[in-house]
Amino acid sequence: MARRKAERADPDAAEPPRGALTIRPVRRGDLDAVITIDTQVTGLEKRDYWRSVYRRYGASASGAGAQFLVAEAAGEVVGFIIGEVRDWEFGAPPCGWVFAIDVRPEARLTGIGTRLLQSICADFRRAGVRKVRTMLASDNTLILSFFRSQGMMAGRFIPLEMDLEG
Ligand SMILES: CC(C)(COP(=O)(O)OP(=O)(O)OC[C@H]1O[C@@H](n2cnc3c(N)ncnc32)[C@H](O)[C@@H]1OP(=O)(O)O)[C@@H](O)C(=O)NCCC(=O)NCCS
Numbered sequence: 001m002a003r004r005k006a007e008r009a010d011p012d013a014a015e016p017p018r019g020a021l022t023i024r025p026v027r028r029g030d031l032d033a034v035i036t037i038d039t040q041v042t043g044l045e046k047r048d049y050w051r052s053v054y055r056r057y058g059a060s061a062s063g064a065g066a067q068f069l070v071a072e073a074a075g076e077v078v079g080f081i082i083g084e085v086r087d088w089e090f091g092a093p094p095c096g097w098v099f100a101i102d103v104r105p106e107a108r109l110t111g112i113g114t115r116l117l118q119s120i121c122a123d124f125r126r127a128g129v130r131k132v133r134t135m136l137a138s139d140n141t142l143i144l145s146f147f148r149s150q151g152m153m154a155g156r157f158i159p160l161e162m163d164l165e166g
Pocket of ligand 1: 143
């Protein structure tokens with residue numbers, strides 16, 4: 001069976017394939033770039049939301065297993081990924097959840113998304129978990145193609161939702 005792409009390389013041990021690309025924990029000074037990328041991708045600027053995400057998942061976040069990583073090339077933030085180890089939610093043993101991944105449109109298809117996912121998976125492994133999960137909109141074929149290319153498959157959980165009146 002083919003090894004999953006996100007597990008093919010240990011990003012800490014391997015020489016970066018594209019010398020200039022660094023994956024590192026987010027810093028406060030990266031927030032403007034993160035907000036710009038998210039605004040480009042979603043069309044909605046959410047400054048307060050991103051400040052709160054930084055507090056929850058940034059380097060000084062107290063929760064073990066919280067990860068907010070950025071990809072930096074030539075001094076510019078070109079992408080980011082956010083995730084966390086969650087214990088026993090939905091009755092599942094501890095696993096890594098990826099909540100968000102975005103790469104600047106003009107920097108895509110050069111392996112940055114793959115490097116970001118490899119890095120967060122390495123962090124999850126160091127935290128002791130052996131499963132990674134994510135959730136995506138069923139009509140977002142781009143993100144589905146990406147995660148499938150990394151070896152992620154439909155899991156045993158299904159999302160349910162309903163509208164609340166009033
Ligand atoms: C999905 C995303 C993170 C991929 O980043 P990337 O840096 O371009 O990814 P990579 O270059 O590492 O691509 C890895 C693989 O993903 C798949 N892939 C990436 N972009 C693709 C596309 N446009 N069409 C089809 N497959 C694609 C390919 O299999 C690719 O491997 P290949 O280049 O060997 O064919 C990026 O396109 C993105 O940020 N999209 C918007 C994400 C989004 O909607 N976020 C909001 C919800 S969290």
